[in-house]
Amino acid sequence: MATYKAPLKDMRFVLREVIDFKEVTALPPFGEVTPDLVDAILEEAAKLCENVLFPLNRSGDEEGCHYENGVVRTPKGFKEAYTQFIDGGWTNITTDPKFGGQGLPATLGFVVQEMITSANLSFGMYPGLSHGAYEALRAHGKPELQQRYLPKLGDGTWSGTMCLTEPHCGTDLGMLRTRAEPQADGSYAITGTKIFISAGEHDLTENIIHLCLARLPDAPGGTKGISLFIVPKFLPTDDGKPGAANGVRCGAIEHKMGIKASATCVMNFDGAKGWMVGEPNKGLNAMFVMMNAARLGVGMQGLGIAETAYQSAAAYAKDRLQGRSLTGPKNANGPADPIIVHPDVRRMLLIQKSFAEGARALAYWVGSLIDKAHHSDNAEAREAADDLLQLLTPIVKAYFTDMGSESANLAVQTYGGHGFIREHGVEQLVRDARITQLYEGANGIQALDLVGRKLMMKGGKPAQRLLGEINGFIAANKADPKMAEFVEPLEKAIGRVQESVMYLMQNAMKNPDEAGAAATDLLRLMALTAMAYMWGRIAKAAHAGLQAGTDNDFYETKLATGRFFARRVLPQTTALAHQIKAGSETLMALKAEAF
Template sequence: MQVYSPPLRDMRFVLHELHGSDVLRTLEGLEEVTPDLIDAVLDEAGKLVTEVLAPLNQSADQEGCTYENGVVRTPKGFKEAYKTFIEGGWNGIACDPQYGGQGLPASVNKLVEEMLCSGNLAFGICPGLTHGAYEALKAYASDDLKNRFLPKMVEGVWSGAMCLTEPQCGTDLGLVRTRAVPQADGSYKITGNKIFISAGEQDLTENIIHLVLARLPDAPSGIKGISLFLVPKFLPKDDGALGPRNGVLCTGIEHKMGIHGSSTCQMSFEEATGWLVGEPNRGMRAMFAMMNSERLSVGTQGLGLGEAAYQAAVAYARERLQGRALTGAKHPDKPADPIIVHPDVRRMLMTMRAYNEGCRALGGWVARALDLMEHASDPQTRRQAEDFTSLMTPIVKALFTDLGFASASMGMQVYGGHGYIRDHGMEQYVRDARIAMIYEGTNGVQALDLVGRKLPAHMGRYLRSFFHPVLAYIDAKMDDENLSPLIAPLGKAFGALQLATAHIAEKGLRDPDEAGAAATEYLRLFGLVALGYMWVRMADVAYEKRAGAGDDAAFYEAKIATARFYMDKLLPEVAALWGAIKAGKAATMGLDETLF
């Protein structure tokens, strides 16, 4: 039996105490976003997840989606749950009021996303993709397309899907073969096949808006010849009502390791009518608006599943009786002690806790930058926020999903043999978490993006958005009596990050394979330092507030204890990563490919 209770206290800590939600009210369009409003939204989202969505998670996994003659049916209960979801306005909470959204901050929406992912990831994929499509259309579509399609997508009666991958191309989208032929009325006829299309066909919404990468007849070869098109399942009439079926057909669904409640579709486009989004041959620019939004959301999926696995593992560790504590019986009235007394079980639980709460804090920092990008009136503030978001997107996607899978695996280990069978639901978390390390660009691709694009961008300008505040904080807190045991290891790890950055910049200029061979270690090193910075800041707040905190004193004590665990037990991995980076490419690239 899966158990999940939204971590609302920690979410409020991140929003209000760590990152300061009062800043939101200084931003244009967010003047009415008070802490009370934020708390009410999180409370209601928690109820939706625990009462409606989480109870469907295991049954949906076991039933899965079904396909017959082009029709996909989602698991029992999903249609009713989706109706409740959109009637509550959840689909558009972070969307522009101009299109019917509620205009709430991204920093609030990301926490709602986390709850959805913890309670029922497969369900949350469809609205998550719709929001990504909304972001791309809002940024690049014509006013006519926005006015015709966005209101119903924001409402949730129409959904969105992202159609990139083809049988011969995944990461290398320059190999796309789908064709787009211009028509006299300004539309295009789209023909081609796509695979691995999440929610490409489902029975939750009355229409599906596909964003499709395709080539114009005169397009240059490679990635510079890709355009983006809006292709609806049903063509809307002038009054917004559904018209005839478009030339879009689901030809099958994949049988997957996890996320069984979400359909992963093979899609065929046969002279389907579509409209250009953005400029011809500049489709990747527009699609990246959706992909970057989705990469941050996929990182949130890792966090959500890590949190669900942690809570289930804690509940089991408290009730499972096995052996006695090494220092003597802690519960002599029972035949054995609960396994939570054993050091190795505590090691796993503390690791999961430290990863989850650290990722939530770091995700909150990135989400705050999204709010500044969207609502700040000062151009320099917006640019700095965009720099920071660009830098951190591959780190959030890769690190959060790596750690989420690790937490799910540790959760299974806490359960022992009971975790490996279906009844408790822990093995579902492991299976569901695994895909997040693959889709929206594998984590290896994220690492290459970080070292190949983000580090050298604008002569290292993106890096300054992270390095400067961290260095300033370390300098300011070095003599703090409470924080000095935490600041010292953070300073050492940050120094390793600086050295690794310079090393990769120097070696990579001479030999790109040097940067490529170090990329995965570098991303993890960067991410661990970022989590360390978050943990010291969280401990800083906890030390300040624990005195006189009343019932909250235990919460702050737990923050301080977890910060110590992270700095003592997890951050030291940075030294090993720096050693691997310094070793260079020789060990990785030395074996001739014929010998594999």
């Protein structure tokens, strides 16, 4: 059976010894965030995820959501679990105290988010979308809208969605047709159809707040003519209660490959009353606040799936008896050895393990960048953190979800035929993971965003900051013989990144297809290099732990896992660099009719 226990020891190690969480708690708003408080939050989150959310994961998948007459019911146990979730304050741990939130660091929010998505990805969709809506409204909403909606979104009494996709347009939002007609009272009448709306309708909250992209009557064409509107399911009364039903209704729910306990809805807006968020025709800028938060959230889903896949596969590999070790029996008194003795099984497990542990460090570092970008009292530090955050967002989204899907498939492979059977639970991980590579911008789009926007933004300053960060680590640790096995491969990988970016700069201006041809490979190349950087930091922390003489087995295991990554995963950067330099010719040579 699939298994999950929150890896609290590893989480604490990353926070305390790898990214130095003290830098975050030293920021002005977080003076009361003590190690004891962090430990208490992690312990309670682990209990909730292991004992409440994880047991609902398979049953929620089996039952799915139910749609009837515009009403959606979530699977058995979800409503009770959500009530327990909001009663525990889990929806507002990182929200602004000004609107009733706890004001804890985003870094800590990432840790809790990892546990939730590991335990029950479908359940995590509901509060996850609400948090994104909260962030967009907090960044761009007028004060009266903030006062009306943010406290309820923050405490989980109301939930949120983002309504972008339409039947004829997904990534290309310039084709969007939903209309917004100005009304005499300052509101707008929103009319159109949105599809693939996660948590668009459900029975967990008393109201659902849709953030919807639409066009004003005089809007210019393309993406420059899109505005953002807040459209509640029920119009709030003056005392903050859900009032009359608005003109927005769920027309159907999708029958999907995975995340079946998350309602994915067709939403029909029929003159629904809405209010503008941000400026006219600048809705995409406002929505990008939510989209960027969602992309990082989806990246965390990839990590969450990978962790559960690894734990499940490792438990099975230790228990399943099959064949004998190539070097002689290891379970001489039994009929066979556990399959964990076989090198190829260990290969699969170590791919999962080295990804999950390296990605956890990278994710929590990204969380700390959010905290620094928002709360540092130094303008240069805020800018530097935001630059790194902008650059790393598409990398985290695409690489983490690609590897979450690969880890889930490796778990099935470890189980063999039993993994293909529903009752063992790991085939659900494959189905659930697959959507993470598609929504919030398919991973090919993330690669294009990286190459077409992020590398060149601000004259290449964010990319230079990341290269500087990594090169600084190399310079600081190059002379340490204990770090050579991590630093030398990292130095070669960063060199391949620089060469590949230079190749693109020289060739993409002449032929834009060069950028498109290289995008996915370059994103993977940069992701592996960023992971190698984090494994370098993990190794440095592990050597410090060994020197202190405490928990030597833990630190030796870290170093052994890092060596696997450096020697058997990071060499992929060589092939990726060659693929990038192969150019677009072979991709574009065939006429469309030849396919």
